[in-house]
Amino acid sequence: MTRGPATPLPSPKARRRLREAASLTQTQLAERVGVAPGTVRAWESGRTTPRGRKREAYAKLLKALAEEEESAARQAARTPQPAPPPKTEPTGDRASAPEACPGAEAEPEPEPEPEPEPVAMPMREPAPESQPRSTREPVPEPRPAPDPLTPAQAFDALYEFSAPALVRQTFLLTGRREQARESVERAFQTAWERWPEVARDRDPVGWVRATAYEYALSPWQRFRPRHRHPEPPPADPGDRTLLNTLLRLPPRHRRTLVLYDGVGLDLPETAAETEASTPAAAHRLLRAREAVAGRLPALADPQVLHRRLAELASNERLGAARPPTVRRGGERRARFRTRAAIAFTVALIGTTALTVRTAPTHYEPPVSPGQAVRGVPPRVAPGSLSDEELELRQKLRDQLQDGPERLSPQLE
Structure with a gap:
């Protein structure tokens, strides 16, 4: 799985050169783009790449710096340069004679002989059509242009060319064979995920090398269970002593030493890849x-x-996986990450929907806890009825509960 192409950017070396040509520090350029100075150092070393709006702003600023540099170069070319004074080159003793003997008269120079006029060579007449084809010169047929490489073929060629050397270099940084191999494979898998960007880079090997070194020297490596079990040291005592000496150096010093004295980079390239200034890298x-x-x-x-x-890196047997295996491993990891992100998003959406469905629609104040009330007399049950009360109750039950009798008119 590959990502779409983004806004093209110059190589990390060209970014650093444009900034230095404009007499800008990393802090000043970071303020223009709106990022931290450490981010600019990572961009110029090739370890990270800007994305989104920051990438657009960074590309626009670099383009403006390149145009300013071109205009300054054109203006310098148009400025007339003062012509140097003519120089007379002495030839033999004749030129030095007047200086040695100023009083002597110079011998008259012989007049130059006129050059012979060039003789016109007769043009070769074309062969007549009746001439047999066997005596004619053969016309070379145009060779067909080679087919362009596919992204997978270009990636495999880059891997086969640089992977063995990168594994040996990473072994000098870590002292662990398996960790060196895994770091290089992870770096190439990341390069395959960003292949449109890596393929346009002027130094794709440097891009992969910076990524592999960052992964190999990551402080999280010490928390892995594999890091607790040391690997067998080199068999040669001299190699073992040199490797132990390298591992005792700080990671930044070790990386600088390997890049300059091991890989053979110059000091500015080493400083750019280690995200440091040139004096700091030299120190x-x-x-x-x-x-x-x-x-x-x-x-x-x-x-x-x-x-x-x-010699230390070459004496170890450090193998690397095949390019198709690395590509498929990167694609599987990319698919796993994509599916995990989709599953997490679906679970988050489901949880949100369930919360919205079961949440109350109005506010219900909580019921306050009960409190004891003092000073209230206890509740008393009614006692037994007296004879008069019993008689009255019976009378009320026996009599009809009717209204008054109806009045009828009578004559008097």
Whole structure:
């Protein structure tokens, strides 16, 4: 699964060059884009890539800086340069004779002989049509253009070319074979997910290398159960001592040393990939070399250190998976993440709908707890009836409950 192409951006090296050509610091550029300075360092190192509105603003700013640089170059080209004074080149003893003997007269120079006029060569007449075809020169047929590579083929070619070297370099950072292999595979899977962006990058190997180094040196690696069980060290005592010396260095110094003395990058490229300024990268490199030379004096020479790092990485048997396996693993992880996100969204929607359906539609105040009331006389049951009360009750029950008799008129 691949993502759609986004707004094109220059390579990380070109971003850093444009910023430095405009005499802008990372803090000033971050204020223009509206991000933190650490984010700009990550963009210039290639570790992360801007997205959304930040990507549009960053691309627009870089385009403006590039136009300013081009206009300054055109203006400098149009400015007339003062012509240098003519120089007379002396030829042999004749040119130096007047200076050595100013009083001597110069011999007259012989006049140059006129050059012969060029003789016109007769044009070759074309062969007549009646000439047999066997004596004619063969006309080369145009070769068909090679078919462009598919994204999968380009990814496989990049993986087969750079994966073995990246695994060996990552082993120098971590000292663990399985972790180095897994870091490189994770980096290539991330590159496959963002393949339109990585394919247009000027240095796709550097993009993958920065991602692999970040994953390998992540502080979360120490919490994995695999990290608790150490791997067997190298068999050679010299390699074992050098690897232990590298692992004792701070992660930033170790990464700078591996990039400069191991991979062979120059100082600005090392500074950009480690998200540091050039003086800071130089200071880290010097400190790392001093630490290695203090433990192994024979490696004080940078050339010897470079050769020993290459030998240490080459002596280990570090294998890498096949490109189709890495691609399928990345696609499976992307599908799993997509399905997990969909399931979480559906569960959230269902929970919200159930809450809305079962929630009360009006406010019901809570019933306050009861309190004891003092000073009220106890309830008394009625006692037995007297004889008069019994007689009255019986009389009321026996008599009819009718109204008064009807009055009829009578004559008097």
